[in-house]
Every structure is written in structure tokens, then in C-alpha cells.
Amino acid sequence: MHFPTLLSSIVLMAVACEIASAHKHHDKNTKVVFSCVDSPDEALQYTQAxxxxxxxxxxxxxxxxxxxxxxxxxxxxxxxxxxxxxxxGTNMDNNYCCLENAFTFQNHAIEALAKFVNDNCIVIPGN
Structure with a gap:
């Protein structure tokens, strides 16, 4: 393989990766997978995603x-x-809707015991 052809191939692969990465970021902002809406039961508002x-x-x-x-x-x-x-892009497995303010997220993962999760959250299947 000649050097100009190799260089062209590398540039094309870099552009393709950039386009794929930009598309995934776009999906993160626009793709609806699940919804957390107000419940008819005022006491149980699973609104925290x-x-x-x-x-x-x-x-x-x-x-x-x-x-x-x-x-x-x-x-x-x-x-x-x-x-x-x-x-x-979160590296998590499941979607949850939790009671309002169940977690205080501050740009990091939060650990929770199963009892807390069972008492405060519901698993939501993805679309």
C-alpha cells in the first residue's frame, strides 16, 4: 500500500468515527427510551428518572x-x-422512575441497597 493511500484511509476512518460519535451524542439528546410521568396517586410520584x-x-x-x-x-x-x-452512554442496564428526590445526583454514581430501590423506584421497560 502506498503512503498517500494509507493516509487517505486513515483520514476517512477518522471522519467516519467522528460522524458515528456525533450521531450517538445526538441520540442522547433526542431519543426517547422511557418516560416518568405524574401518577394519579398523589402519594406516589415516580418522577425522578x-x-x-x-x-x-x-x-x-x-x-x-x-x-x-x-x-x-x-x-x-x-x-x-x-x-x-x-x-x-451511562453504562447502566435498566431505566428507573423513582420517587421525587429519592437520589441527590451530583455528577457521580450513587450506591443504593436493594430495599431502598424496591421502596423508592420502579423499573421502566425501554421503547
């Missing part, structure tokens, strides 16, 4: 064992919406 995954199992040697601990981050809010979210 979060992305989470189990980090510890009750019986680590059994993969199907119930979770003991979770890690959560704030969900990405879709532009121009107060109720639509996604977990693109």
Missing part, C-alpha cells in the same frame, strides 16, 4: 440471585421534554 444496574448479588456464586446493591446515575433528559429520558 435514573439509570441503574445491580453491583452486588445476595449470593454472588449464583448469577440469578437477587441483587443486594445497585449503582445509579441521573438519566439523560431529552431536549424539550420534562418527562422523557434515556440512559445512552
Amino acid at each position: 435514573a439509570c441503574g444496574r445491580a453491583t452486588e448479588l445476595e449470593k454472588p456464586s449464583i448469577p440469578s440471585s437477587p441483587p443486594k446493591k445497585f449503582s445509579f446515575v441521573q438519566a439523560n433528559q431529552v431536549k424539550n421534554s420534562q418527562t422523557d429520558y434515556n440512559c445512552i
